[in-house]
Amino acid sequence: MPGKFVVFEGGEGVGKSTQSRLLAEAMRARGLEVVTTREPGGTPGAEAIRAMLLDKDGLAKDGLGWGARAEALLFAAARADHVERLIRPALARGAWVVCDRYLDSSRAYQGGGSGLEDADILTLHRIGSAGLLPDCTVLLTLDPAEAARRVEKRDAGALDRIGGRAADYHARVAAAFRRFAEAEPERFAVIAANGAPEAVHVRVLAAVDSLCA
Ligand code: TMP
Numbered sequence: 480m481p482g483k484f485v486v487f488e489g490g491e492g493v494g495k496s497t498q499s500r501l502l503a504e505a506m507r508a509r510g511l512e513v514v515t516t517r518e519p520g521g522t523p524g525a526e527a528i529r530a531m532l533l534d535k536d537g538l539a540k541d542g543l544g545w546g547a548r549a550e551a552l553l554f555a556a557a558r559a560d561h562v563e564r565l566i567r568p569a570l571a572r573g574a575w576v577v578c579d580r581y582l583d584s585s586r587a588y589q590g591g592g593s594g595l596e597d598a599d600i601l602t603l604h605r606i607g608s609a610g611l612l613p614d615c616t617v618l619l620t621l622d623p624a625e626a627a628r629r630v631e632k633r634d635a636g637a638l639d640r641i642g643g644r645a646a647d648y649h650a651r652v653a654a655a656f657r658r659f660a661e662a663e664p665e666r667f668a669v670i671a672a673n674g675a676p677e678a679v680h681v682r683v684l685a686a687v688d689s690l691c692a
Pocket of ligand 1: 491517518519533554580582583584585588589641642655691
């Protein structure tokens with residue numbers, strides 16, 4: 480039986496990587512094989528693209544950073560490698576894949592944030608990854624001020640090229656994520672990410688159990 484593909488989505492500082500880890504531990508305790516991974520990245524090729532995309536001291540410092548279209552193509556290229564080399568093989572052998580960000584981040588950031596058409600981003604995904612979608616997408620939501628406090632604590636002001644964009648960009652990203660979740664309730668669980676990680680984990684587990692059953 481193929482495994483399940485679970486993705487965590489949301490803005491910066493909402494706790495996606497902590498919740499990915501806690502969910503993977505819970506699934507392993509049930510005897511399942513679980514692969515945890517992230518985007519952009521997850522394979523050597525995709526990690527190389529990640530370094531180019533998020534480097535804020537390279538080209539971006541001199542005002543020569545990627546435009547929105549080049550950025551969308553690079554995210555799609557990284558995803559293509561990740562899907563082909565890691566995600567599809569893991570699912571095919573029956574493992575669960577728990578991934579920190581995926582396609583909906585491209586739709587929210589390069590689409591909602593940077594203004595590209597959603598249909599174009601979906602076309603890139605069809606070309607790059609044959610349109611593979613998660614079985615279940617957990618959207619973590621948090622008050623922006625609390626998320627900013629968590630990011631400050633975690634990164635001490637060292638935000639990457641995209642994380643460091645203006646508040647109105649991140650507000651458009653958050654609004655786009657909410658729209659996607661409303662449009663596809665059978666694929667999305669929207670989970671409040673306030674409170675202790677263990678409390679959020681209990682909500683996540685209940686949602687994944689009902690969406691991925
Ligand atoms: P991370 O900091 O959560 O690892 O994500 C890296 C940054 O890349 C984050 O600011 C979100 C952004 N991003 C996109 O803009 N588009 C995408 O498709 C993905 C996967 C991430």
